[in-house]
Amino acid sequence: MLNRRKFLALSTLTAPLALASRHLMARPLTEKGKMWPGSLKTQGQPSVKFGEKPIVISTWDFGQAANEGAWKVLSQGGHALDAVEAGVKIPEADPNNQSVGMGGLPDRDGKVTLDACIMDGMGNCGGVAALEHVVHAISVARKVMENTPHVLLVGQGATQFALEQGFPKENLLTPKSEAAWKEWLKTSHYQPVMNVENQLYHKQTGDMPGGPNNHDTIGMIAIDASGKLGGACTTSGMAYKLRGRVGDSPIIGAGLFVDDEAGAATSTGVGEEVIRICGTHLVVELMRQGRSPQAACEEAVKRIVQKGPERSKTLQVGFLAISPQGEIGAYALQKGFTYAVRTGSINQVYPAPSYYA
Numbered sequence: 001m002l003n004r005r006k007f008l009a010l011s012t013l014t015a016p017l018a019l020a021s022r023h024l025m026a027r028p029l030t031e032k033g034k035m036w037p038g039s040l041k042t043q044g045q046p047s048v049k050f051g052e053k054p055i056v057i058s059t060w061d062f063g064q065a066a067n068e069g070a071w072k073v074l075s076q077g078g079h080a081l082d083a084v085e086a087g088v089k090i091p092e093a094d095p096n097n098q099s100v101g102m103g104g105l106p107d108r109d110g111k112v113t114l115d116a117c118i119m120d121g122m123g124n125c126g127g128v129a130a131l132e133h134v135v136h137a138i139s140v141a142r143k144v145m146e147n148t149p150h151v152l153l154v155g156q157g158a159t160q161f162a163l164e165q166g167f168p169k170e171n172l173l174t175p176k177s178e179a180a181w182k183e184w185l186k187t188s189h190y191q192p193v194m195n196v197e198n199q200l201y202h203k204q205t206g207d208m209p210g211g212p213n214n215h216d217t218i219g220m221i222a223i224d225a226s227g228k229l230g231g232a233c234t235t236s237g238m239a240y241k242l243r244g245r246v247g248d249s250p251i252i253g254a255g256l257f258v259d260d261e262a263g264a265a266t267s268t269g270v271g272e273e274v275i276r277i278c279g280t281h282l283v284v285e286l287m288r289q290g291r292s293p294q295a296a297c298e299e300a301v302k303r304i305v306q307k308g309p310e311r312s313k314t315l316q317v318g319f320l321a322i323s324p325q326g327e328i329g330a331y332a333l334q335k336g337f338t339y340a341v342r343t344g345s346i347n348q349v350y351p352a353p354s355y356y357a
């Protein structure tokens with residue numbers, strides 16, 4: 001039994017240790033206007049200045065066009081939440097983007113189903129999963145957040161809610177995506193094909209190198225001029241998935257997590273892997289404990305490797321994170337994950353560093 005005297009003696013011994021480890025974990029504070037000391041800077045990554053606002057970052061090359069939509073709001077002093085909603089609506093409306101919104105690749109039954117969620121830094125959030133016939137899943141997610149006592153609506157209920165809220169009913173299956181699905185039906189082999197030139201993957205699966213990828217997501221996180229954070233995440237999910245399959249993108253803490261105190265994170269890639277580790281919640285909580293956004297993204301990717309060392313070699317997952325002070329992190333399992341950054345002085349797409357070379 002630990003008596004009071006022993007307990008006090010122990011705590012006197014451990015207190016300096018606890019203090020020391022907290023000290024080690026603490027992030028070096030950088031003067032306003034100076035560059036971040038983090039590893040991203042040394043790898044040809046964006047040099048965002050400490051405390052620079054507003055900032056918006058998002059997944060993949062198509063994030064650049066989406067960032068422009070967000071920037072229109074942010075540059076005029078608008079709210080982060082309005083900015084990310086406006087931003088991701090751009091790829092949602094693009095029929096040539098086959099992994100988000102209109103024109104998304106369908107499930108194995110030929111139905112386009114959308115997953116999305118939105119969150120601010122105070123814990124306000126909403127999402128829809130397996131939504132059909134409505135292009136702007138992100139705006140439906142926002143209505144769930146603002147007009148219901150719930151966080152997540154799924155399937156027919158989500159679609160019914162969207163129509164009741166006045167969203168137009170549309171056919172999301174474009175001729176191009178329908179043709180791709182019909183081609184897929186010839187083999188009906190479910191296989192995530194990542195947006196990457198990954199030699200090992202192509203060797204193992206026999207897929208054409210650089211062949212058309214069949215999943216991606218727009219995940220976007222932003223800091224507005226007042227320092228508030230917001231995030232949005234929207235996708236048509238994995239092409240030819242089982243009917244009813246839901247990925248990480250509409251799940252708060254998996255595809256997206258935002259906290260004004262600690263930072264924001266979003267993800268893309270095989271959602272099952274992200275859900276297994278509560279990916280973006282993990283990233284944000286690591287930042288809260290003192291990790292840089294970059295170190296936090298790297299730890300989340302390593303966790304995926306630990307949980308499935310073999311599995312992780314053949315699939316893609318990427319994380320993006322931003323601290324409340326505007327430091328950026330980006331890391332993926334495989335080479336080929338890109339992300340777009342928009343600030344007052346930067347408007348560029350960067351390749352993210354990766355776990356596997």
Ligand code: ASP
Pocket residue numbers: 215216217235236237238246247248249267268269270271272
């Ligand atoms: N995360 C998405 C999903 O699993 C797909 C992707 O981002 O590639 O549905």
